[in-house]
Amino acid sequence: MLQDGLSLYESRGLILRAFQEGGIFFSATDRSGGFLDALSSEYLKGLRSRADWVVDSFGLLDGAELDAMVRESIGTWGAEFAMESVLWAEEAS
Numbered sequence: 001m002l003q004d005g006l007s008l009y010e011s012r013g014l015i016l017r018a019f020q021e022g023g024i025f026f027s028a029t030d031r032s033g034g035f036l037d038a039l040s041s042e043y044l045k046g047l048r049s050r051a052d053w054v055v056d057s058f059g060l061l062d063g064a065e066l067d068a069m070v071r072e073s074i075g076t077w078g079a080e081f082a083m084e085s086v087l088w089a090e091e092a093s
Contacts, residue, residue, distance in 0.1 A: 022063045 006026065009015045014032050018025045036044055058066055 006015065006017075010017055010026075012031075012035075013029055014035050015026045016029055018027065036047070039047070058069075061069065
């Protein structure tokens with residue numbers, strides 16, 4: 001689902017994909033601001049809040065530090081994602 005979303009945004013010129021030594025990176029384009037401005041205000045407010053949190057939490061980490069943090073936390077996050085998928089399955093039925 002994530003890959004489909006990224007591909008859609010890329011096909012509309014909203015993000016750029018860059019293949020670099022450290023992996024695949026995505027960045028906003030000059031069209032991204034207009035797209036975000038067109039979203040509903042509550043959704044956009046939440047999106048901006050989450051983006052600010054990401055920058056505040058991880059913005060000073062370099063690639064190696066971020067990679068180490070993700071590797072240390074993936075077990076915990078994996079459990080959260082597994083539980084979330086169970087909840088989605090229950091909602092669908």
